[in-house]
Amino acid sequence: MQNLRIGLVGLGTMGAPMAATLLRSGFILSVYNRTTARCGPLVELGARACETLGELGAASDVVITMVSDTPDVEAILFGSGGLAASLAPGAVIIDMSTIAPAAAVRFAKLLAERSVAMLDAPVSGGEAGARSGTLSIMVGGERAVFERILPVLNAMGTSVVHAGPAGRGQMTKLINQIATSLNLLAAVEVVRVARAAGLNVEDTLRVICGGAGASWLLTNLGPKIAAEDFAPGFRIRLQDKDLQLARAFAGGLGVETPGLALAASLFRRALEYGLGELGNHGLYRLWD
Amino acid sequence: MQNLRIGLVGLGTMGAPMAATLLRSGFILSVYNRTTARCGPLVELGARACETLGELGAASDVVITMVSDTPDVEAILFGSGGLAASLAPGAVIIDMSTIAPAAAVRFAKLLAERSVAMLDAPVSGGEAGARSGTLSIMVGGERAVFERILPVLNAMGTSVVHAGPAGRGQMTKLINQIATSLNLLAAVEVVRVARAAGLNVEDTLRVICGGAGASWLLTNLGPKIAAEDFAPGFRIRLQDKDLQLARAFAGGLGVETPGLALAASLFRRALEYGLGELGNHGLYRLWD
Numbered sequence: 001m002q003n004l005r006i007g008l009v010g011l012g013t014m015g016a017p018m019a020a021t022l023l024r025s026g027f028i029l030s031v032y033n034r035t036t037a038r039c040g041p042l043v044e045l046g047a048r049a050c051e052t053l054g055e056l057g058a059a060s061d062v063v064i065t066m067v068s069d070t071p072d073v074e075a076i077l078f079g080s081g082g083l084a085a086s087l088a089p090g091a092v093i094i095d096m097s098t099i100a101p102a103a104a105v106r107f108a109k110l111l112a113e114r115s116v117a118m119l120d121a122p123v124s125g126g127e128a129g130a131r132s133g134t135l136s137i138m139v140g141g142e143r144a145v146f147e148r149i150l151p152v153l154n155a156m157g158t159s160v161v162h163a164g165p166a167g168r169g170q171m172t173k174l175i176n177q178i179a180t181s182l183n184l185l186a187a188v189e190v191v192r193v194a195r196a197a198g199l200n201v202e203d204t205l206r207v208i209c210g211g212a213g214a215s216w217l218l219t220n221l222g223p224k225i226a227a228e229d230f231a232p233g234f235r236i237r238l239q240d241k242d243l244q245l246a247r248a249f250a251g252g253l254g255v256e257t258p259g260l261a262l263a264a265s266l267f268r269r270a271l272e273y274g275l276g277e278l279g280n281h282g283l284y285r286l287w288d
Numbered sequence: 289m290q291n292l293r294i295g296l297v298g299l300g301t302m303g304a305p306m307a308a309t310l311l312r313s314g315f316i317l318s319v320y321n322r323t324t325a326r327c328g329p330l331v332e333l334g335a336r337a338c339e340t341l342g343e344l345g346a347a348s349d350v351v352i353t354m355v356s357d358t359p360d361v362e363a364i365l366f367g368s369g370g371l372a373a374s375l376a377p378g379a380v381i382i383d384m385s386t387i388a389p390a391a392a393v394r395f396a397k398l399l400a401e402r403s404v405a406m407l408d409a410p411v412s413g414g415e416a417g418a419r420s421g422t423l424s425i426m427v428g429g430e431r432a433v434f435e436r437i438l439p440v441l442n443a444m445g446t447s448v449v450h451a452g453p454a455g456r457g458q459m460t461k462l463i464n465q466i467a468t469s470l471n472l473l474a475a476v477e478v479v480r481v482a483r484a485a486g487l488n489v490e491d492t493l494r495v496i497c498g499g500a501g502a503s504w505l506l507t508n509l510g511p512k513i514a515a516e517d518f519a520p521g522f523r524i525r526l527q528d529k530d531l532q533l534a535r536a537f538a539g540g541l542g543v544e545t546p547g548l549a550l551a552a553s554l555f556r557r558a559l560e561y562g563l564g565e566l567g568n569h570g571l572y573r574l575w576d
Contacts, residue, residue, distance in 0.1 A: 124499025136499025159498025161491050171485050172492055178481065179474045179501030185547040186470035189538075190463050196541040197459050203449050204460055210447025211412025211424025213467030215503035250477075253484040256575060259473040262550050287544060 005030070006152065007060030009053065009076055009083075010097070011038040013232065014123070015066035017130035018096070018156050020045055025133070025155035032056040057086025062149055063093050069241055070099040077107055089115035092149055096137070098122045098177075098242050101170040101249060108141065108166035117145045120166060121153065122173035124180070126220070126234060134158045138176065140169030174246040180280075181243055181263035183217040188284045190218065191225045201226040221281040233279035240267040240276070293318070294440065295348030297341065297364055297371075298385070299326040301520065302411065303354035305418040306384070306444050308333055313421070313443035320344040345374025350437055351381050357529055358387040365395055377403035380437055384425070386410045386465075386530050389458040389537060392428065396454035405433045408454060409441065410461035412468070414508070414522060422446045426464065428457030462534040468568075469531055469551035471505040476572045478506065479513045489514040509569040521567035528555040528564070 004027065008019045011033040022029050023045045030048045031039050032055075039049035050056035053076060057063065063083055065076055073095055077084050083093065093111060095104065095118065104120035111118045119141035129135040135157035139146050146162045153160045163172045190213075194204040205222040208214065224230070243264035250257045270276070270286050278285065292315065296307045299321040310317050311333045318336045319327050320343075327337035338344035341364060345351065351371055353364055361383055365372050371381065381399060383392065383406065392408035399406045407429035417423040423445035427434050434450045441448045451460045478501075482492040493510040496502065512518070531552035538545045558564070558574050566573065 124496070124501055126500055129499065136495050136501075138495050157498075159495050161495035163487060163491060163495070168485075168487060172482075172487060172495060175478050175481050175485070175487075175492060176496045176499060176501040178477045179471075179496055179503065179506060182470045182474035182477075182547070183467075183501065183503055186467040189466045189470075189543075189545045189547050193463050193466065193538050193541065193543050193545065194460075196543045197456075197463070197537075199451060199456060199459060199463075203451060204463060207424050207426050207447050207449035207451070207460060208412070208464045208467055210445075211417065211464060212414055212504050212508075213412055213464040213471065215467065215471055215505075216500050217503075218467060220500075249485075250481050253481065255477075255481050255484045257477045257481065258550060258554065259470070259477050262546060266546065 004028070004152065005059060005061045007032065007056040007063040008066065009056065009063065010066040011042065012066065013127050014130045016042065017127060018064070018066060019047060021130065021133040021156055023047060027152070027155065030056050030059045052081060053083055054081050054086040057083045061091055062152060063087065063091065065093065065095045065097055067097045068238060069097070070103045073097050073099050073107065074103070078110065084111060084114055084116065087116050091116050092145060093118040094121050094149065094152070095119070096121050096123055098173050098245070099170060100245050101167040101174070104140065104170045105167040117142060118166065119145060119149070120169040122169055123157065124173065124176050130156070138163050138169045138172035140164055140167050171249065174242065174249045177242045177246050178257065178260045180217060181239065181267065182259045183215040184221065184280060184283065185263055185266065186215070187218045187222050187225060187281065191222065191284065192287060225281050225284050230278040230282035230285065232277070233281070235276060236267060236270050236278050236280050236282055237276035239280040240271045243267055292316070292440065293347060293349045295320065295344040295351040296354065297344065297351065298354040299330065300354065301415050302418045304330065305415060306352070306354060307335060309418065309421040309444055311335060315440065315443065318344050318347045340369060341371055342369050342374040345371045349379055350440060351375065351379065353381065353383045353385055355385045356526060357385070358391045361385050361387050361395065362391070366398065372399060372402055372404065375404050379404050380433060381406040382409050382437065382440070383407070384409050384411055386461050386533070387458060388533055389455040389462070392458045393455040396429065405430060406454065407433060407437070408457040410457055411445065412461065412464050418444070426451050426457045426460035428452060428454050459537065462530065462537045465530045465534050466545065466548045468505060469527065469555065470547045471503040472509065472568060472571065473551050473554065474503070475506045475510050475513060475569065479510065479572065480575060513569050513572050518566040518570035518573065520565070521569070523564060524555060524558050524566050524568050524570055525564035527568040528559045531555050
């Protein structure tokens with residue numbers, strides 16, 4: 001399996017450490033990024049840098065895409081010089097970006113016409129999870145394809161679940177974002193009220209994280225909120241994008257989700273206030 | 289320290305397993321409960337059952353109260369035949385109920401006039417935490433008193449924090465309830481959307497609990513929501529009471545808490561719908 005030639009497109013906050021993790025696991029890796037400079041550190045770790053998507057596609061059996069949004073994935077796959085034209089029949093696309101489930105289904109169908117398989121495999125666990133290969137990965141697509149490329153996913157994640165046919169990985173991720181956004185809102189309100197009450201915020205976080213109020217978000221971002229360190233991590237701009245997708249998804253199912261609706265409206269407000277490039281815990285700044 | 293004579297008043301969902309934990313740790317324990325039958329199992333474990341609060345007060349150096357709400361604590365302390373009249377000077381009250389912080393401050397002052405110390409020491413971690421002695425305990429009151437009775441608290445909890453003077457334990461607990469209620473709302477919406485989307489709910493919970501959406505609530509109550517097993521646990525009626533206290537507390541500080549406000553309004557609606565005696569995860573039923 002380590003003989004599989006892997007390509008990875010998108011060396012951002014998540015893509016770059018995921019590429020490094022694949023190299024550490026012994027995979028043969030080509031990388032492509034619009035801003036070429038980002039390839040440098042990975043070339044030092046043994047990756048091949050490609051000048052074009054076409055070059056990467058021709059050199060890869062499996063291509064991972066890790067970009068911001070639906071139109072980015074569409075351009076990478078089907079735009080001029082995109083992967084659809086360069087991948088050999090039998091190749092596999094693993095889109096690990098978070099995009100609209102309906103788009104994931106559409107892209108998978110279009111690629112199938114060229115005998116290219118596609119999995120939608122978005123992730124949770126943040127930059128730290130990408131760096132340590134402990135991501136949570138939610139996979140939609142054909143089970144046989146999933147099983148074939150499972151060693152690639154297992155190199156990047158410790159909690160890898162096949163959620164069903166195409167689109168189901170994205171659906172699961174959008175549901176995950178209901179949890180992350182509400183747990184994050186809780187973390188923000190915990191710090192705000194603790195501070196206003198004159199409590200020691202670190203002690204408050206520690207004792208809450210020892211009980212039923214514990215969450216990944218509170219443990220990992222609570223101390224950053226307390227320190228007013230709002231460096232991303234995962235940007236408000238992208239959290240907003242995910243929550244808009246989640247609202248459309250839940251709304252399309254006819255499910256009332258007041259928690260998600262509130263979180264989505266607050267992140268939208270944060271974006272409008274110009275906080276989009278802060279880490280998502282910068283939601284705290286909305287009340288500054 | 290195990291020579292301290294401890295009394296425990298209130299053998300409900302939390303109080304009974306906490307009493308059992310103290311007995312296992314070798315403490316001398318007297319118990320009192322309005323419904324006397326609840327004392328039986330603890331007598332079998334070595335507790336002394338008291339017929340009256342006065343009898344318990346006279347037999348105890350430290351008395352733990354674990355009841356539902358502010359008026360219950362007030363009656364136990366200052367009502368006719370209450371503990372204030374029977375405790376010897378130098379005794380300590382540890383109120384582990386969740387009540388209004390201002391009331392905790394007032395009770396501590398009244399008891400100090402009789403040379404009885406009081407700690408407010410509400411808990412988080414649920415019945416399972418009470419049973420296993422792994423509660424999170426948030427303590428307000430004099431530090432010297434806290435340090436003196438720390439072995440008693442350590443028998444019941446693994447995360448014990450002195451939050452400051454009288455009332456600060458209750459403040460910390462109300463802040464904890466912001467986290468539990470929003471994380472719970474997230475868990476409810478996760479299950480509802482996953483089910484509506486036709487996803488395997490167990491798989492969805494598992495993969496979310498492996499990533500940034502993980503929380504104590506989702507791990508512990510997500511599967512119960514999925515199974516529609518709404519046995520309490522912690523009742524909606526009490527979650528509503530806590531959230532009303534939390535809103536009043538945050539409001540008094542002038543802190544805007546839209547997440548808490550939403551959670552409080554939803555639990556209030558659940559109470560009005562007659563769901564008060566369900567476990568708090570029965571919030572799910574609000575949309576049935």
